[in-house]
Amino acid sequence: MTNHAARLTVASASILVLFLAWAIIAAHPWPARQSAATDPRILALNARAAALRSEAAALERLLAARAGGQAGAGAATVAAGAASAAPPAVKVVTLPPLTITRTS
């Protein structure tokens, strides 16, 4: 009788430990946080979203300029629209180039 109860207790405890281990592994909490921050697809989507926000802001400025009757105010003023989306950070460096831009 005592042996039977002990076996039952040990078996129940083993099943419980097994279930808890499975639940912890299935939850997989640690790499999920890391992959969200480094997944190149997420980074690319974030970059695209930033580019779209920038284009939308440029479009808003262009529409505001048109509404203000500035669209025909001369080449320099209208050319400002071409550069209205802020250019990305760029700097002169002394590194060897990875590629070359030539006249297209």
Added chain:
Amino acid sequence: MEHALLLRRGFRAMGTDVELLLDAEPGAEAERAFAAAQAAFDRLEALLSRFRTESELSRLNRDGAIEASPDTFRVVELALEARERTGGRFDPTVHDAVAAAGYDRSFELLPPAAEAPAPAGARCGGRVELDRARRRITLEPGVRLDLGGIGKGFAADRAAELLALAGPGLVNAGGDIAVRGGAWPVGLETARGRLTLELSAGGLATSGRDRRRWQRGGRELHHLIDPAAGAPSASDLLRVTAVAGSATDAEVLAKSLFLAGAGRAAREADALGVPAVLVTADGRTILAGGLA
């Protein structure tokens, strides 16, 4: 930025050499990204080439109106916005002027010199109507479009977005460069040497009259048409490199600054904050728009 795992691919498209750089582990994901980027170039060339009789652009130029694919419609829309924003310096309606100047076939097939007399100017600036609901493009009779430069910038931007799915990437389409992620040293020719710019996003493009040029009747001609004259520009610049939020915008800005001429281009680049490198025909290099 370390480039220990830098992967490269090259191919011909849109009449130029295209180079793809990807900072990623070699493998199936990188190969898929390369294949998708090359497919984007092939697809856009099939739509936008003025030298392919079956392209959407050729059909538009032949028939005067088409219901276009989303990409063709978008490129025409961008080109018309650029025409407005640059006060007409950038203009897609230069097709007849560039053809009249002798650039009437793929550049590889163009005879470098011919006895034909130098051409007279052709009319530019005609009306182009867009019906966004039906994606219908209608040209004023006699107007034809050339989307060569802006189409290449657009393709570089689309290909860079596809590359970025596998990691930081750069696309160089014969001088039109698009970057997504990372930091990329890009070399360019100055009047007396070479300069390297580090670009971390957006695009960079170079326009000039030092490569696509030919002779007709003893006169040197090139492909950068001044829409006001309907003929190759007489700018005192040899080439211009401009940096912008995308390769498409950089292409527009480089061409617009080239047509402005050295003095005005430097003032405009400074005023607008457009990083630019101007190389003059008399051998000077001018850094403008915050570059130093």
